[in-house]
Amino acid sequence: MNSSVKITDDIYYVGVNDRDTALFENLWPLDKGVSYNSYLILDEKTALIDTVKESKISEFFDKIRHLLNGRALDYLIINHMEPDHSGSIPELLQEFPGIKIVGNKTTFQFIKDLYKVEDNFQEIKDGSVLNLGKHTLKFYLTPMVHWPETMMTYDEKDKILFSGDAFGGFGTLDGGIFDDEVRIDFFEDEIRRYFSNIIGKYTKMVQRALNKLKDANIDIDIIAATHGPVWRKDPKRIIDLYDKWSRCETEKGVVIAYGSMYGNTEEMAEYVARRLAEEGIKEIKIMSVSKTHISYIINEIWKYKGVILGSCTYNQGLFPYMESLVQWLAHNDIKNHVLGIFGTYGWSGGGVSTLVKYNEQMKWPLVYEPVEAKLSAKSEDFKKLDELAKAMAREINS
Incomplete structure (x- = not known):
């Protein structure tokens, strides 16, 4: 069975759920689990955006193989190097030895230190673009949201922002993948718990990232984070919440x-x-x-x-x-x-x-x-x- 989900005509959700891990980062309770989101673009060139935790490789690879249907995987885009999103890199390189790893300078330092990978790198800088055919990806560096190498990838054709950990939260995706398919108040609470515990120390950097996106004047129809639902109905809602939380605005109580x-x-x-x-x-x-x-x-x-x-x-x-x-x-x-x-x-x-x-x-x-x-x-x-x-x-x- 293949449980990948079509996001647009040729972009697919290939993430997995984790209901086994008790503590995120061995600190934060995962009573309601967590999803590790990854996305596959099928164009003249194929591109995978982020991977998943090593313990979920089997299900993850099944989805990728099914969608590729014998095609090569040309690019791996790495928005964030934390192991719950990069843990599959060594096995991915064995499965697709010709793949190009796309990231920034700090990304590659982390790959070398974590996985002893030394080549297959294609370095990008802030504002760089990568053409896949119909799809052109543009990269925005967003350091310290919440690691030094974090960045976001924007698909200019379908107006999708692949945002890494930003806009993501705890909770498994139990059937529903999109914001209009789930009980969104539950996810808002778990997104705030994720934000306040993990990203909250870096509110100034979150504001800087939000301002960068605003200054870039890009149209965002869909936000696809590495945790939690894909926001296709109301992406502005999660952007506004992040803006509020990173300004440390509070409610009466x-x-x-x-x-x-x-x-x-x-x-x-x-x-x-x-x-x-x-x-x-x-x-x-x-x-x-x-x-x-x-x-x-x-x-x-x-x-x-x-x-x-x-x-x-x-x-x-x-x-x-x-x-x-x-x-x-x-x-x-x-x-x-x-x-x-x-x-x-x-x-x-x-x-x-x-x-x-x-x-x-x-x-x-x-x-x-x-x-x-x-x-x-x-x-x-x-x-x-x-x-x-x-x-x-x-x-x-x-």
Whole structure:
């Protein structure tokens, strides 16, 4: 059975789904799987755009052989060298030894280091073109979205932007390949989780890439990324979302992330959430750092303006799972949030004060003074939490 999908008259989707891998980059949960998207152009010359993870080679090669039907594969276009898109290169060279590998100078440095491949290279530069016959491909270098060699390939005939990891996200393509065939709100959420966790550190470079495409004044009818659906109905939708996320624009709402050992810090989180609701905040997410992987918490934080972090004290410092979260937040320099802090301690402090120190790196405005309770919150602590909630609500509604 061949499950390739026609995108236009002579361009085909030859990607695969991965429902086996538990962690993307051995970090991020793939509860709903992920797709590795690859595309084959059949023209006077044939061209494959990106490959797939090595573990999925068999299915991938079956699709390519079926479509080529004995023809040679002339070009491999590499938009991104991360192994989930380049892992099949060594086997592809064995199957099609005459293939030309098309990429930029940095692409070839990575190929040499990853796969010991030294030849069959055809180097392109920013704005270079490659003629296949009816189709002409134009290349746009987009470094650090999210590796140094990343680029995009534009088919001038069918107005398709092969965008690499940009505009892609988690989630397998379960029958539906195109944006008009799937439940798009699900993919938007998984695309934002992908963006916020993996690409979010490079928002300035994303904006630079978007501006490059805008300045090039190209018509884009279809966006074909290396993960997630192919956008043929409404490619502007995903471009606008990327623009919004990379500008760190937020929505009205509050994420309360907490770490609690015996429920006392959790009680404070629940109390603040109720007070926020009484102040008119409708979008409130309470998330336990012990139960919820930080990728999902980061995803929600990226969406909402308000963040309230609560931690018990653990070994005179932060609860470890909370520390993982704030280390990531500080490292990735996320903008446009306001912060509240609360927590508990026993015989020594350290939880709340460590959150304050991390915020010196994050530089998020504090809406109210940190609230710290000894072992469990008392009436005076709850009064302070009232004021914290009111202050946060004012900021969200301002």
